[in-house]
Amino acid sequence: MPTSNAIVGIDLADVKQMVVVCDHDSRVLARRTFRCKAWDLGPALDWAAGHAARHGFTGVTLACEPTGHRWRILDQLAADRGMSFVCVQPTMSAWARKSEDLTFDKTDDKDAVLIARMTAQLRCYLPEPADETWGRLRHLGNRRDELLEIHGSSVHRLRDLLECVWPAALATAAYPFRSTTWVAALAVITGRDGGDLDRTRRLGADRFERMVRAEMVRRGKVRPCLRIVRNLFTALSDPAGVHTHRPGAFERIAWVLGDWDRARTQQVDVEAQMVAVLDELELTHLVTTIPGLSPVGAAAILAHTGDLRRFTSARAVVKHAGLAPRERMSGTFTGKARLTGAGRPELRTAAWRAVWGCLQTNKVYAARYRHLTTRETNKLKATQAQTVIAGAILRQLHAVVVHRQAWDPAIATGHARGQEPLVAA
Template sequence: MTNAIVGIDLADRKQMVVVTDHDSKVLARRTFRVKAWDLGAALDWATERGARAGFTGVTVAAEPTGHRWRVLGQLADERGMALVCVQPAVCSWVRKTEDLTSDKTDDKDAVLIARLTAQLRCYLPEPVDETWARLRHFGTRREQLNGEHVACVQQVRDLLECVWPAALDAAEHPFKSTTWVAALTVVMDRDGGDLSRTRRLGPARFEHAVRREVTRRGKVRPCLRIVRRLFTALADPAGVIAHRPAAFERVAWVIDDWDHAKAKLADTQARMVTVLDELDLTALACSIDGLSAVGAAAILAETGDLNRFTSARAVVKHAGLAPRERKSGAFTGRAHVTGAGRPLLRAAAWRAVWGCLQTNRVYAARYRHLTGRETNRLTPTQAQTAVAAAILRQLHYVITHRQAWDPVVAAHGTKTLEVVAA
């Protein structure tokens, strides 16, 4: 109660600043037409106005949108001020409840931010730490490269389905096969849209060319079955022939982009594991059977230091994986996850499920129980969501308690996993 509250609505060149007491009475307001880095003068002005009203200090509040709140946080820290954040979604909901309209101005938003702070509907942001910051940026970079990787695969698939669909049938999972990609690269590099030109090489010379490409890609030898199937597909007439020259040229470009994306993705993931080693968390995180170092790093890149969460359930809520019930009187609706947290954290936890279900007996038993019980049976997707939430909860315990994952503890103290999963 000794601090005044400074609500700031951040923008590019116009910053609205209001100083209020704990009853949301505005003590002073002013518009500063400056960049975020020049808000130091605004904080000094707010401190002076708060002191006039009898407050010994100020608490700065803002919405954590874009990068400007980070700049504001550093300026506040240099002056010994506390910075708290108010969720933009909360501001949006409260703004509509005030007068049941979508009325919005910078002045009103700044006052609203201050009011929500006085009501303690705010939170302390993650402390600035160089190592954790690197992991967070690497995680964002990895997600971007994953998007590029998927986009390249979809482009190649779409183009081949149009001009040369037989190529996609040469392997069961073509885009996971180094041999198939190497053979396709050979065709694209020398063909120019005329498959008969490559076919004149003959099976032996084509196989030799594919072997060279497979070796260049870091593998020892190709799968001859796939090589022969793709060579046979050279004679298939299906496809829009007129589009082949241009489409093949584009496929060659996309394969080159795909190779670069995979190389950059591997480098980024290696850097993430290095940061995890610096934090001395690799052994702890990987003690969870089925959770790789990259998978754990991807999760921690989105959560930050798990010690800042008061409970494991808070991490699950942060990911938007907490269940949302619908009950009223005698009515009981279906429960759904909230989906209101960090989408990239939710995606990282979801991806970790696939590896854990293959090798982790506790999670596999829980999945079988959830999808096989007679009452309240879950769909496979719902059960995977429950396992994703369990991974987050147990990763929180492992890291905050500095204790390796124990399958008996994870199974609630019962050694018979099939019974415990219930």
């Protein structure tokens, strides 16, 4: 943000782009509305550069909100012209908009000026630089999140449908949707009887078992759990359920099972590609030195952080995920600390998922979790302690990637600093 540069605030939209040229005192030197797509903003940038030059500035700094993917287009247009480019957080803009005149006024003109003013106040940040490899990892991570969402929604739909038309099936296994045998048997039933359970029951237990075995082989497994197979066959005689809805519901169940299978197959392929990108970045051997953190889990986190070297500190990564604590204190009052919740929710979810594997196999994190949940003063609940572990994973992953140094349990527990042994950093 050199003082020799004018500030160009741009409020991006679909076909209407508001462009203002301001100095560092937020005085508007020129403004204009361009009715075009983001890809056609090249002449607008040239127009802004011309006005900046006429007012004595040697260059311009572009600023916008990173909404959608239009800001990436503007980033490329600015790079082609050798212009500086920064972004302003939309949340910051919303707060500043209310503080302007204590109203909720929102217009394109005001928003563009507000973006320029916040940039002059240095309330902006440098966006992640464009990189093909990191960009591909981010898109793969987003695709994996979509497939996991399909997976989860399919389970909920299957449960709802079965509770309506055949509730006995859900009681045949402790965790039915985690059992390949149960899913294979359900696929056999929905694929042949169309809701007429008597038709499958007339097959007999032995023939039904052989069909389930064949379905298991098709799904890449060999040995079914015979207890679940027999329980499902017995449940075929259970009269509970809305019989009039069974034909339509079983048809939907077959469709949902197909969506679920496709999502799981694509998820395996996407995760393999994510690990391959991690290998290309030469990070797999580093991130897997953290016990309990799988290559897929690390790739999922890095897909939403981008290159961790762009963060000034490990705490900045935690803030980026919205896992930093938010304190409330005033005078003698001390409120309850909560998470900020700001930042990238996808990153927060990826870090949260990594906690479960780490608590099982990482002795440092497991000891830290036990300490937080069992100490006598300020004892945390289970979810609060898991949140602390999620933040520790992000901080230590930042150290591992930035310094290119394998994870060391001694450093993680504070022994290397000559302090008293801590449970975890």
